[in-house]
Amino acid sequence: MGGSTLASAPPRPLLGADIVADAFARHGIERIHVFPGGTIAPVFEAALARGIEIFTARHEQGAGYAALAAARLRGRPEVAMATSGPGVTNLVTPVADAYFDSTPLVVVTGQVGTTDMRGERPVRQRGFQEVDTTAVMRPVTKEQLCPRRPDEVGAALERAFHVSAAGRPGPVLVDLPMDVQRGALDGLPPSLAAPQDAESALPPLDGAQLDALAERLQRARRPVILAGQGVLLARAHGELRRLATLRGIPVSQSLLGLGAFPTDHPLALGYHGHTGNQYAGLAIQAADLVLVLGSRLDVRQTGSLPERFAPEAEIVRVEIDPGELRHSRVRSDLALAGDVGEVLRGLLARLRGAPPPDLGAWHARIAGWRERFALEWETDGPLKPQPIVRAANRLTAGEEVVCVTGVGSHQHWVARHFDLDFPRRALLTSGGHGAMGYDLPSAVGAQLARPAARVLCVVGDGSLQINLQELASVVERELPVKIVVLDNRRLGIVSQFQLQNWDADPTCGRKWNPDFAAVARAYGIPSWTVSRAEEVEPALAAMLAEPGPALVHCLIDPAEDVVPMLLAGQTLDRMWPYEE
Numbered sequence: 001m002g003g004s005t006l007a008s009a010p011p012r013p014l015l016g017a018d019i020v021a022d023a024f025a026r027h028g029i030e031r032i033h034v035f036p037g038g039t040i041a042p043v044f045e046a047a048l049a050r051g052i053e054i055f056t057a058r059h060e061q062g063a064g065y066a067a068l069a070a071a072r073l074r075g076r077p078e079v080a081m082a083t084s085g086p087g088v089t090n091l092v093t094p095v096a097d098a099y100f101d102s103t104p105l106v107v108v109t110g111q112v113g114t115t116d117m118r119g120e121r122p123v124r125q126r127g128f129q130e131v132d133t134t135a136v137m138r139p140v141t142k143e144q145l146c147p148r149r150p151d152e153v154g155a156a157l158e159r160a161f162h163v164s165a166a167g168r169p170g171p172v173l174v175d176l177p178m179d180v181q182r183g184a185l186d187g188l189p190p191s192l193a194a195p196q197d198a199e200s201a202l203p204p205l206d207g208a209q210l211d212a213l214a215e216r217l218q219r220a221r222r223p224v225i226l227a228g229q230g231v232l233l234a235r236a237h238g239e240l241r242r243l244a245t246l247r248g249i250p251v252s253q254s255l256l257g258l259g260a261f262p263t264d265h266p267l268a269l270g271y272h273g274h275t276g277n278q279y280a281g282l283a284i285q286a287a288d289l290v291l292v293l294g295s296r297l298d299v300r301q302t303g304s305l306p307e308r309f310a311p312e313a314e315i316v317r318v319e320i321d322p323g324e325l326r327h328s329r330v331r332s333d334l335a336l337a338g339d340v341g342e343v344l345r346g347l348l349a350r351l352r353g354a355p356p357p358d359l360g361a362w363h364a365r366i367a368g369w370r371e372r373f374a375l376e377w378e379t380d381g382p383l384k385p386q387p388i389v390r391a392a393n394r395l396t397a398g399e400e401v402v403c404v405t406g407v408g409s410h411q412h413w414v415a416r417h418f419d420l421d422f423p424r425r426a427l428l429t430s431g432g433h434g435a436m437g438y439d440l441p442s443a444v445g446a447q448l449a450r451p452a453a454r455v456l457c458v459v460g461d462g463s464l465q466i467n468l469q470e471l472a473s474v475v476e477r478e479l480p481v482k483i484v485v486l487d488n489r490r491l492g493i494v495s496q497f498q499l500q501n502w503d504a505d506p507t508c509g510r511k512w513n514p515d516f517a518a519v520a521r522a523y524g525i526p527s528w529t530v531s532r533a534e535e536v537e538p539a540l541a542a543m544l545a546e547p548g549p550a551l552v553h554c555l556i557d558p559a560e561d562v563v564p565m566l567l568a569g570q571t572l573d574r575m576w577p578y579e580e
């Protein structure tokens with residue numbers, strides 16, 4: 001009897017939540033990254049019914065960072081979801097990270113029912129756990145959508161997926177009132193048409209500009225390519241490698257661009273700027289042509305004196321975001337608005353058959369700087385962080401690696417000492433927003449997205465504690481994330497800044513920390529503690545040999561600073577503590 005009743009039961013009407021889940025499926029979303037709550041629950045139900053997996057973090061930041069790590073690795077939008085009110089406010093930080101670092105993300109939040117929304121009324125709240133989500137998210141998302149009827153949901157989702165990936169990628173918000181999720185479409189068509197986004201329609205590349213660029217490259221005797229994350233977003237690392245190696249052009253990279261060019265290549269200058277390499281800075285300041293590919297040239301890259309950046313060079317910009325060109329801090333002599341990959345392909349075609357000029361003298365000068373300003377650290381005394389990063393690098397050589405960091409000195413030790421080569425060895429780090437706590441949840445998202453990759457989370461004691469709760473996600477999902485804690489009992493890079501300016505580091509120096517190895521054990525994660533140089537490699541090797549997650553707690557020298565460093569008022573060729 002039951003069977004026949006079921007067979008004759010009228011089909012459940014299509015609800016707003018079904019339209020959301022259908023959009024996920026249509027856009028190839030295999031997994032959504034969430035922290036739950038009542039006002040977003042209807043979508044979970046609909047997603048599960050369509051075979052979409054749900055990753056449930058332990059904090060909205062955990063969900064947001066996991067989604068953005070997956071999006072950065074896969075180069076397409078992923079989904080992060082949270083409930084209304086506190087869920088939304090907790091999610092703001094990773095959304096801001098995605099906005100500033102150009103990560104495509106569709107952010108879906110629950111909202112109180114439309115009749116409970118405050119709207120323009122002069123009251124603080126009308127519903128429970130109500131916050132004006134579109135207003136909160138406005139400065140950190142490309143667009144904010146709030147469909148008011150179930151039949152508007154389809155178009156909102158289509159637009160969100162389109163806009164988040166178009167042009168310069170970034171997050172788009174879709175705020176879903178409860179009644180919109182639960183309401184039936186009542187036979188109305190789900191209106192999927194998404195209006196085109198103006199930003200995605202870049203003007204076609206200007207052939208004359210490409211000719212001019214080819215001609216300048218042909219003329220240059222001291223060229224440097226400055227590769228930003230735009231190269232990675234455009235997946236143009238292949239074209240960059242061809243251009244640099246065909247023409248013998250040295251390549252410096254921004255922090256977020258690291259890996260666009262293999263950092264151990266003889267033409268690689270590592271990275272430039274605030275905590276970059278002195279020899280990269282010397283090359284940029286002496287160059288006669290600086291070709292900037294997909295990078296906004298912010299203060300961390302140029303220092304506080306943008307008018308003295310690359311003073312001898314013609315500066316050529318290739319940039320997909322016209323706003324960055326219009327409001328650049330740095331002059332440019334030629335600016336191409338467009339996709340880095342397209343520009344490089346056009347340029348390579350124009351250079352075909354043009355014999356590269358002899359850059360021998362330029363290479364020799366750079367080799368001299370490279371030798372004189374090689375990165376150094378003391379080999380005796382307390383344990384130093386640099387050899388730990390180098391050992392991790394050595395022990396993972398040849399593997400497919402995603403290296404994730406927090407924010408602080410350790411982030412810069414990784415950027416300087418860990419070899420990157422996208423996509424086989426990728427770096428995930430928080431650039432523009434510079435958000436501590438990016439580390440562990442991004443490692444979780446990276447491992448979920450790339451189950452076969454070696455995911456290495458190199459993290460400071462301060463950063464790790466911001467989202468430490470995600471250790472539970474690591475264990476629950478049996479993710480083989482390997483965690484290296486560089487514990488200096490110090491909020492290192494800010495302490496260094498305080499000591500340099502005020503001779504004291506209140507709030508940042510001499511921190512009490514838990515025994516991180518014991519914390520790991522409490523989660524059932526194997527762990528080791530090291531405090532001497534000779535213990536490092538065996539502990540890292542044991543960690544890497546673990547089939548599941550593992551952690552090495554490194555008690556490093558609290559006095560170790562980030563050296564050299566580009567301080568306010570300095571130019572890239574004279575980073576502290578440069579001596580003539």
Ligand SMILES: Cc1ncc(C[n+]2csc(CCOP(=O)(O)OP(=O)(O)O)c2C)c(N)n1
Nearest residue numbers: 408409410436460461462463490491492493
């Ligand atoms: C969420 C957040 N709060 C505050 C800061 C300011 N800040 C930048 S680095 C840093 C210290 C980081 O400490 P740790 O993770 O131990 O790294 P270390 O510099 O010691 O290697 C602080 C407080 C930040 N970047 N992000």
Ligand SMILES: [Mg+2]
Nearest residue numbers: 460461490492
């Ligand atoms: Mg620290």
